[in-house]
Amino acid sequence: MSYVKIYMLLTGIMITWGLNVSVLKIIVMNTEPVTITALRIFTASIIVILILFYLGLIRLPKKKELFYIFGGALLSVVFHHFFLAEGLTRTSGSNAGLILGMGPILTVILTMIFFRQKPTVIRLLGFLCGALGVSFTVMAGGGGIHSINLGDVDILLSILSQALSFILINQASKTMDPRLLTGYMMLIGSFILFAISFWKEPNGLSSLADTPPSMWGAFLFSAIFATALGHMSYNYAIGQVGAAEASIFLNLNTLFALVGSVIFLNEAILPSHFIGLILIVLGVLLGSGAMEMWILQSKNRRLPD
Template structure:
């Protein structure tokens, strides 16, 4: 895929992930959060492996690749989702949103340390613009930031785990298709999450009965579209562009999440959200490398003419 195609696809994934926040709120109102998360991720993993089986892309991983899969599942699935769910339950939405907005910057730092990928000046400008845009978006309608607490620390740990997993996915992509890696990680991670749910939520399985049919429809839509296809595409993009370049798009999901909350849950949407959107989009254009691509194309055209 060409770069601009990857950028468009990633924007679509962020739209789905952002709207999925409203969907998850519906699910946790009917089910225990860790239990339903484990089931949702397992369903997604099965879908990814089915897609790969149809396209004949499934193969047995090597011992080194198996190590990537296990560690990736622990970081990207278990640690990220567990710490995020625990943290958001103990902190304010404002604090959580601002900390989540650090994801692209943390991923860029990890890429610098472990992959020796130095961001360009324009990319650094993009990270800063994206961070400011997230602040505008999350703080809209809030008078102040809540006190820092243990929940904030858990949310920060979830972002650290996710950032590290992006680096691992990039390293593994040299020999293992990131889409196959995604399927294996989702399956292994869901099993570990399920075992944890038995301890954390002993009655979790009992909540699975009695839910309305539309809730299960919402569940499968979330599992297949957001978790399966979303991670399938996003992790492939990491292998194509790099962890930092793909992570900058995560800022868009925050805005789309607020938009979805306003449309589907009736939450208030403020004019300052649009200011945040402009900054976030500017950050994505610079941070993803899209601006540099445009500059290079323009220079080539000038030389040809």
């Protein structure tokens, strides 16, 4: 697949993921959060496995691939979705969307740590802008510098877990199709989340009997389009262009999450949100290396033939 098609695919995923923040907010506020998350991930895993079976991509993993599967299941499924569900019950959809926008910067930082790459001055400036952006966002939701919203902390842990999983997925994609990896991770992760829900929410499954039909419509949108197709396609893109490059597009997730919060949740966008958005966008452009690439390309175009 060409880079243009990959970038178009990533943009479509970000629209779905951004709107999904508001959908998830509605779902977890009207159900037991861990139980519904486990059911959503399990449903998504079945859909992914059926698609892979149709494509003829199903195979048993090799021994050395089991580490990536279980590690990815814990980071990308259990920790990411657990903290996301818990965080959305305590903070606003707009705050969650902005903090999730830290994904690209965290991915690049972790890539540098694990692969021993030294950051440039421009990237360090990007990391600083991103941190300031999240700080403004947290203050908007927490009521000021002296008030910390625990829901925002959960969302930050959620995106940190996902960023760590991108490193594993990037490595695993050298021997295993990322789409197959996604199916295995979701299936295993959903069972772990079910186990957590039985302990944390013993009446979780029985409480779903009173869920209105409209809620199941939101559930199916999230499970099929955002979770199954979204994660399968995004992990495929990581295998094609790399973790750091694919993570740049997560910034669009932030934008569409804010739009969704206004449309579906009737949330007010505060000045601190705009400041946070600008700083996070700037942080992504600088910290991901996109700005350095643009400067280099501009210099090359000016050179005489």
